[in-house]
Amino acid sequence: MHYVITGKDDKSVLFEGGYQNNRPSNMHDKYRFVENIYEELDAPGEWFLDGKAGYLYYYPYPDENIDNEIFEIAEIPSLIEIKGIENDRASDVTVRGICFSQTSRTFMADYEPLLRSDWAIYRGAAVFIENAERCRIEDCEFTGLGGNAIFLSRHIDGCVVKGNYIHQIGASAICIVGDTSAVRSGVFKYEQSVPYELMDKIPGPKNELYPRRCIVEDNLIHDIGLVEKQVAGIQIQVAREINVRHNTIYRVPRAAINIGDGSFGGHVIEYNDAFATVLETSDHGAFNSWGRDRFWHPSYEKMSLMVAEHPELVLLDALFTTYIRYNRFRCDHGWDIDLDDGSSNYHIYGNVCLRGGIKLREGFNRIVENNILINNTLHPHLWFQNCGDIIRRNVFTQAYLPIELKSWGKMVDYNFFSSKNALKQVQKDDTDAHSTSGILHFVDYQHYNLTLPDTSQAFEIGFENIPQNGFGVYSPRLKRKAEKPELSELLVSDSSNTNQTYLWEKAEVRLVSGLGDRSAYGLPDEKGCIVLKMDNAVNMQDAGLKENDVIYSIYGEDIDSVETLMRLTNKYKWKKTLLLECFRNQQKLKISLVLD
Template structure:
């Protein structure tokens, strides 16, 4: 499937509509109305190829396609949250794998056993299963999944005449992900919104919500660039961002179709050798209210919808394509896929992720992603990743991506779960709400992340940085040795240029349980510390990097014999004097630089290197150029 040479081919999921604008309120505002029939709802509208903003409070001064950072929201503490209804779906069924051969013995009491919970409050997911509903979820801020049941808040333009049509977008406290809720019931007297469908867009829960906003109520159509669709009267209202009437000859497109290209086979009858080249994809329909599942024990929930959807394929090539203004994910590599390559493509203004890879294990008897199939030996087979129903050798290279996660904030340029041996190489990503690259688990390993430029991530969320990982749930795979093993193959992160310039925690955030990482020969700028491992993390080797303007060198947790961390050969420019954690002889040959030329040792009689005063920017950049192989003079501005 390719564009004829010299021609532009666009595949759109949108429906063009004809409008005939008439004045509605053009004295105090500039609101116009047109009859538009045939839509049950209109969560998205594109005008001349750019999104209009659905009527909402608080307003977005620059529109939905420009990030407000931490703004354009109501502080979560200003609302009164209805507590979770723990019995809404009945009791959860716990399962913990006690098979002796499946016990992961690489840490003391952290993430040693595969465990899940089925049903209960995890019934909001499809399939209704999650690590976060298991009997003993652990890690940073860990407790069983739940979400608030409602919200009481007196919106300035309320009470609303049709609040039952409203949709509330709610950050989880600490901004780890966001939830979307439709309203099941509204009490105009108490201003209480009872939540209905939704709350399944993230894996981690809380008793209350964080920052929030409301949309899709007529009373909030009060700002240029906003629109509202009255489904009862079949009328479209637009607050025109200009003088006079909106142009009637403009292009008005309503996204309608969620999947634009669907390549679906099976492991036994795969779709082979398909090439998609030079196609422009646009206006796929929103998917954030569609069924979501929890792919593994990271913080993510995902929906198996995307503009280009791959399942049961071999040797698929997506080359030189443009993915622009899609309301959901751009590319989903789902289940069995071998040797998928996505290259030379551009991703921009996406509602969700640019590329997501997500495999299956048999945790429940059925799964909507594999309709008509009865899955044997669930939930015991949930630990088993040896049946091949997952992506292997996915390559994403030479791509650019920016302005993603406009709706679902737990979004990245590349995210993988139950996926192994991926290559993410020579890409440029910036302007996203969360981590740029995410590894949701340690399934298989053998991945390579190299030669990427990633910056301006976590613009709207808390912690992380350009790269983030978790490994709270062990899986049986054959990647490490060719034989079934609970131990993953090493992942390598090398020769990247990462800048942690928004929510500066770490450039490489190896979170709960992350293990078997070799992070080397990178230029890593800003952050609280150069190297991190926590909550049972281990086998983390951070070496030969240029770490510029970090607060301290490293902060890692205790490890057991044979699974220690290493920190050596690094060029570390610190804004403070504290080294951080002591690694004894596993911390050596580092060059440290501080404002005073002094350093506070790590409490073990040494800090494994030399210390000098902070060098000039030019000196740091020269080290970075050598590290990244920039033999020619290239201007880098920090």
């Protein structure tokens, strides 16, 4: 949410704004970021603009002489615009080798809602292309922008965005967004729906005002969304057959790559490296998608009845399969891959998921196979009867975390678990009859080689090694600049080393082991994890945790292994707070831990 302060009365500050998100909410009751307040002008480098009086106040650094300085302001939101019209499209224009900077902020501009997704968007950017074919933006740099960097709008065919360096900007890096008039029976609010008898039942688009057959390749994107937060490294909506490949994206407030609806599918998301995502929002992923297509309804029960009676509705918008393959994703504040709210017709394979696992909510016809999920698992939420989902030949390190499942899909089997306990747990739900478990080793985990050795038991269920050397940008000038994701300590709960320590939410912990621990900490049994060090875990210190506390349970569920500790953390991560039951000095206490 973004606002302009227009004044104040005796009791409160007066605001204007809050319309920039298509699913608005109130301000956070605690956290705000505010700027351009005269009373806050108290440190070198800060400034205050009195727009009404026409004065700029600046606090200089000690060695600055402002008489010798040049002060520049950004006044326009767009630097290059290439626009055709519906029947006379622009074509064959290349923008190459230019540095774009100093566009004005757009967070209070007119925003356009994008169907039932959470997005509303300013249709503009430093380089804006609309109703065009075979145009290229390549080898450019975008920095110091107030809003979006690149926007491909409405009818776009065969355009390429390649080799660009996009960093330190106010909003999204690359937006590829059609006109909502191209979607049949489109509605614009999460809570809205179209009755079956009034629904346009013709498959596919209504007109030609949408991007198709475009390539987004070899772009380095980081530190975006410095002003706006509902942003993405690459945003795709009302589009078809967009190939997003070999991009490196990190330090973003929301998703690295977001697909806002199922219209019209056919995208290929491959060989990308995305990490340090969802840093300032929640309930999202490094890759995120929403469905909310014609069949979708905010009431799960009503939607279930409709798709059971009219299964042909499911693929009216998601005409073509979208492929997510051979990517490396990490999201510490959500899911590595988040297919939310009815996202349908996806094939997900060959991905390395470093932290957040894979979530599939509602939706139909998803195949998830041959992926590696480090310290996490599959999150199946609200699956339908006859959803057609297939989960096979994956490497999981935890048991599944289902929420309100009515069905386990077409197949959930032939998977590998790094824990016997995890395999036993999932088999209680009559899944994974042919799955197996064993010790999980990689050829060189610490140096990002997650190839499984020839002796791995994962090959018994048909797993095939994933190529490890093609993630992210490949051009030498961008590869030299690109960072890599952090690697978490690999947690294998079946380890026989009971004194092994683990890093959990920035704190060092180990399992309770033996009667000595039980006696020393006054425990009723040998369950729980002992907090050894938390020098870097500021949130734990703020919550009142202390070293040598024993975390016994989370939301009433006992901790009997490191795997359980991680599983429960992942299970309740969406709440942003963990309710812990701890033992200290042989006394039981409850602590609310706010997650980073």
